[in-house]
Amino acid sequence: MQKLILLISILFVLKQSLWSQNQTKDSVLKIINLEEVCVSTANDDKNQSFNFYKNNKLATTEDMLSRMQGVNLIKRGAYGLEPVLRNYGSGQTNLTIDGMKIYGACTDKMDPVSIYIEPINLSEIQVTHGASGTMNGSNIGGQINMELKKPEISCHTKLNGQISQSFLSVNNAYYISGAFDQSFKKFAYRINSTYRKANDYTAGGNNLIPYSGFEKSNIGFSGIYEITKLQSIKLDYIGDWGKNIGYPALPMDVGFANAQIISVTHLTKFKNNLNSFNNCKIYYNEITHQMDDTHRNNISMHMDMPGWTKTAGLFNELNINENFKLRLDCHNAYARADMTMYPFGQPTMYLQTLPENNLNNIGLSIKYKQNFKWNQQLNLTGRIDYYLQSAIIGPGYEQWKVFNFDISENLTNILKNVNASYSKSFKNYFLIQYSLGYAERLPTSNERYGFYLYNRQDQYDYIGNIYLKPEQSLQNELSFKFKNKKIETAINLFYHHISNFIYSYKLNGMSQMTIGAYGVKTYKNIDYAVSQGFEFNTKAFIANNLTYISSIKYIYAQTYNNTPLPLIAPLKLQHAIRYNFKLFQAQIEHDLASPQNRINVDYGDKKTPGFNLYNVRLSQNIPLKKTMFQLSLACENIFDLYYREHLDIGQIPRFGRNFVVNLSFLF
Amino acid sequence: MKAVYSASNKDTNIKYKIIYMKTLLIKLLVTATLVTTLSCTKKNQTVTNSQTVTTNPTNNLIKIGEVFITGAKTKAIIYSTKQFEVGFNEVYISFIDSIDGSTINSGKLFLQALMNMGTMSHGCPVENSTDSASTNGYYKTAVVFSMPGTSSEWSLNINFQNKKNGLNGLGTIGVNVSNTTPSKVKNITLALDSNKKVIISILQPSNPKVGTNDFEITIHNKLTSVSFPPITNYSVEIVPEMPSMGHGSPNNINPIHTAKGHYLGKVNFTMTGLWYVHLNIYKNGSLISNDQYFEFTLQ
Structure with a gap:
């Protein structure tokens, strides 16, 4: 009730300021400048939604991802949503930060690497679908x-x-974020x-x-730092510390x-x-990740499940001209995940669920x-791409001996990707484009070396298969x-x-390790799978102040x-209408998802x-001398569905x- | 906009770029190879071959004691791989000529172990060698002590036929046998096999580790208080289990009889911690025992 009163009073203040507003025209532009200074190399159309929704300061990286073309999210908790491009999960896509390879350290995919990045770190998110998105790997x-x-x-x-x-x-x-930019003649920095x-959330x-x-x-x-007019050197650091992240x-x-x-x-x-x-x-x-069950009731025994990844790499991107780009890169990634169990009155039990590998x-x-x-x-x-992967001799390697596998064996793969797309435009109004691509992907470390990795979705323990062949995809768009x-x-x-x-693939006659699991599965290459679909995006300027954006x-x-x-999103429509009046902005959003009855029961x-x-968002900019206040209010899931x-x-x-109430101050 | 800059500029530009590209490519390739080789060397650690069998066991032997074989003009020195404990113990005996102190390599040994319990005594299974000559100066035998005892309770009776001087003799030495926890011996009576009294001992894994381990047991029949012939016609199935989780392990190989009541197979442990290896014993295809297990703790 207190919250409601607070909200109403804020609304009232907002309304007052709305009518009494003496707007300055360029101040809106200032925000846009702050938010969207980006040297975009990707196709601008694809960033439309990003730009549209990023304007809203409340959004998390995941909020923005979820509204981008062809992106869906796998949800395991209030935080840590795994982005899925069309139906392709984290092993089949390539998620990079500024072109850098980074691998999540959780064998249960609790930590898609997008959780380590905040919108305030970012200038943009570039999403490229299919075989045309193989530039970085x-x-x-x-x-x-x-x-x-x-x-x-x-200059000044x-x-x-x-x-x-x-x-x-x-x-x-409660979220708080801040950024500070300072520029000198030869040096500039940004801290954010x-x-x-x-706390625990309430569902409808x-x-x-x-x-x-x-x-x-x-x-x-x-x-x-600008060494000469033509050369500069840049240092970037991001540290992210998550704590007690619940995964219901x-x-x-x-x-x-x-x-x-x-x-x-x-x-x-x-x-x-x-x-x-x-x-x-x-x-x-470097990512360190530790699963924890100390907050749970009714656990049969306490377990620690830490995971680590360490990735080092180097790349060179040469843009010879606007039409020709060359990239050479290399990286080394180390991964390991452990499980230590503490049964009451008995010795501790230890195993590597993901044997150490490079x-x-x-x-x-x-x-x-x-x-x-x-x-x-x-x-x-x-x-x-040339890949060389092998497990390091140690406990995980010994564990695998029970299956008579020598996982320290060097696995080498040469992967090839090519994409050609042809487009023709007619009078700058209409454009038609056809792409034909071929792409391959490496099996993930989990798919290769995983040792009784429990999958919550089908409740089976998974063991890896080092003899998996890369997936090969022929793509038409x-x-x-x-x-x-x-x-x-x-x-x-x-x-x-x-x-x-x-x-x-189910392994019959093998006993599961996880208490309550149904059995043991592994991975194998099946003949083929087919994925097809469409995306339909519209942006319409209905009137001077009214914009409509939709994606299906x-x-x-x-x-x-x-x-x-498994895990194929149903037909989904997301659309929003935005009204701009001077420094006031209102936005109504509607998401519609059709039922999904085409399911994979085995999984x-x-x-x-x-x-x-339905969601509604309001925001008001209040300029104050050279600074700006921005107040935003939102009501998401209006009907408490x-x-x-x-x-x-x-x-x-x-x-x-x-x-949601948000107050921002820009200077 | 983009097509504005002059042609001459373009040429020098491209030249510069190509040189730049070349050097960069070389630099990158060198670093890349370095990275790959470095990470490769990291992996290629030497494989510690823990399973190498020491060809000469004498290095690892400890002396248990010595006794004169009266009548054979010989001294027997008894060695083992460890202090005697309940379960399977390897026993190495070397014989020394009492007169010239030389090692006797020719002769026949018959070993017996006896437990003196005051009013009565009983023995335990012993593996005697049929050799009439020593190997590297030792006669190799084994004793399956079925219970703990002090040196006034357990004794070894060493019968030796000295081929060098043609004399026979007997020496008796008391030995300490310490208990093992968890027990390495099961003394059971099989109701389903005409109440046969059976002694099962576990030999391997003696140092269990995660991965694949040799699994070896001996099975002897307690026919009388002094006669313990090996049982060679059982078949054994092993079922590993982690008692706190209830799961097992895959790809175990059931032990099969090799010789002298020894059954050899493979057991797999998938993680450290406490493991039970359950034994299901069959005779002529029918189950006669399923309630015995050996315990292992993997560190």
Whole structure:
């Protein structure tokens, strides 16, 4: 009740300020500048949603991802959502931070690497689907690259900053973030930080979801020094510390999840051409992740399940001109996950659920664009990768001897990716594009070396298979785009055929390790699987102050014998209408998901009913001399619907009605 | 906009870029190879071959005691791999000529172990060698002590036929036998096999580790208080279990009879901690015992 009174009073104040507002026209632009200074190399259309939704300061990285073209999220708790590109999960896509490889350390995928990044660290998220997204590494599903925000050197000393804080009623969460930019003649730096603390949330109908709170802090630093007019050197650091992150869908929570991400970049510009430059980056990142069951009741015994990844790499990106880009990279990734159990009155039990292993990779990729007459364009990307992976001799290696496998054996793979896309535009209004691609992806360490890894979804223990072959995908994509002053619309149709698809396989007669598991499974390459679907995006400028944005996505995916693939999102429509009046902004959002009845029972998929979800957001900018206050209010899930999305593990319902208040101060 | 800059500039630019690219490529390749080789060397640690069998066992032997074989003009020195304990113990005996102190390599040994319990005494299974000559100066035998006892309770009776001087003799030495926890011996009576009294001892794994381990037991029949012939016609199934979790391990190989009542197989442990290895014993295809297990703690 107190909250409600508070909200009403804030609304009242807002209304007052709205009418009494003496607007200055350029102040809105100032925010946009602050938020969206980005040197975008990706296709601008794909960032439309990112830009549209990022304007809203309350959003988390996941909120933004969920609204991008062809992105879905697998949810295991209130935090740590795993991005899925179309139907491709983390092993089939390539998630990079500023082009750097980074691997999650949790064998239960509790820590998709996107959780270690805060929106305030970012200038943009680039999503590229399918075989055209292999620039940073072989994969079949596409790439998500999170571009870090760069400090900008300007000719005169400049100082900018922002502080933003939010409160969420659904889980009494408190978020605060701040950023500070300072620029000198030859040097500029940016510091940013975020702190989030949330308690257990309530789902629709006031149902408390236990073990769903979390706490995390994040610090980012970036400094750039101009050596000469054409050369500069940049240092980036991100530290992220998560604590007591609840995972209601899993039998354990996360005690802590820490990431250290550091890189040094040497940037070279070439004379007389803005589009010609070279980036050379050396990087290292380390993730430590510890699962924890000490907050749970009814556990049969206490367990520690830590995991580690350490990745070091180097890459050089040469942009010869705007049409030709060359990238050479290499990296080494170390991964290990342990399980220690403490049975009462008995000796402790220890095993490596992911035996220590090293992955070494060197790859070369090329991107080439050629324009032809009659508005035709050809885009070519290609990548070749050499991978060498092996397990380190130690406890995990000994464990695998029970299956008569020598996992220290060197596994080498050469992966090839190529994509050609042809487009023709007609009078700058209409564009048609066809892409044909071929891509391959390496089996993940879990798929190769996992040792009785429990999967919550189907409740089986999984053991790896070192003899898995890479998945190979042949991809067709056709898109049509239409654009005029009033409306921008695009439809993409895709058809992917994946040979040697990696699929779970039941091992009969083997006893499971996890208490309560149904049995043991492994992975094998099946003949093929097929994934097809479409995305339809529209942005319309209805009137001067009124913008409409919508996206529809649909995927139909199955194996060679018509078994639906697991974790496939149903047809989903997300649209929003935004009203801008001077410094006031209002936005109504509607999400519609159809029921998903095409499920994979063997994998533990359950049918999911459809839902309609409504959100409303209001924001008001209040300029004060050279600074700016921004007040935002939101009500998410207005009708307090009890619902879940198909990709939510363990059928845990999502947030109920949620009031959000955000106050930002920009200077 | 992009096509504006001059042609001459373009040429020098491209040249510069190509040189730059070349050096960069070389640099990168060198570093990349370094990274790969370095990470490879990290992995190629030497495999510790823990299972190497020492060809000459004498290095690892400890002396248990010595006794004169009266009548054979010989001194017997008794060695083992460890102080005697309940379960299977290897016993190495070397004989020394009492007159010239030389090692006697020719002769026949018959060993007996006896437990003196005051009013009565009984023996335990002993593996006697049929050799009439020593190997490297030792006669190799084994004793399965069925219970703990002091040197006034347990004794070894050493009968020796000295081929060098043609004399026979007997020496008796008291030995300490310490208890083992968990027990390495099961003394059971099999109701389903005509109340046969059976002694099962565990030999391997003596130092259990995660992964694959040799599994070896001996099975003897307590026919009388002094006669313990090996049982060679049982079949044994092993079922490992972690009692606190209730799970087992895959790919175990059931022990089969090799010789002298020894049954050899393989047991797999998937993690450290407490393991039970249950024994299901069959005779002529029918189950006669399923309630025995040996305990192992893996560190």
